[in-house]
Amino acid sequence: MTPVSWSQTIKYLAAMRFSRLERHTPIDFNTRRQAAFARKQRRERDRYPLFADHVAAEQHSPDEELSRRQRRSDNLERTTRALHARIWREKRAIYFSLSDDQRAEIRAKWQTWTGPTTALYFAYVIDTVSGEYARRSEVARADTLAIRRRVLASLPEQTALEIA
Structure with a gap:
């Protein structure tokens, strides 16, 4: 691949419209979601009434659930942004080779x-x-x-x- 000149880069940037990826907002674990999470845990315990104590011991707190969800969201955002950046770089290189x-x-x-x-x-x-x-x-x-x-x-x- 030949090196890209400054004038080529300026022409490219002037022609290439793009939308920035929005940043994820922090998870809003409001009272409605906390109540739904509590209902889910109660259903899990009620499913096995003889082992309700064992199921309850394996369940995690609402704070742990919030941190798990936030970690998943952060990981998704990071991988999505990395994918889009990689694709921009690869296709930009192909664009200049045409x-x-x-x-x-x-x-x-x-x-x-x-x-x-x-x-x-x-x-x-x-x-x-x-x-x-x-x-x-x-x-x-x-x-x-x-x-x-x-x-x-x-x-x-x-x-x-x-x-x-």
Whole structure:
């Protein structure tokens, strides 16, 4: 890949609209949610009445539940942002490796794009113009055909039916 000049970067940035990913807000574990969590725990204990004490010992407090939910939310946000950043970087590299005509076509399509302006949709535009989408589709079709042939070959053949 050739190095990207400053003028190419400026042209690229001027043409590339994008929406920033929203940050997750802290989990609002209000009284309604706390009551629902308490009902859930009560249902778990009532499901096994002979072992209610054992089930209750394994259950965790509302504060622990809030911290678990917050950790899951933070992890989801981190992985989602990392995915989008990785896709932007990969597709930007592909964008600059394309010809001037293809880059102009991508810029025109992206400027008229009416859908969400996220990394995933930008990747779709890049892949359709560059031919990557068609190549991946053809590989998937070939793989599917190979699997079908293997499955059909492994099936027993039906012998001719004799009618008496």
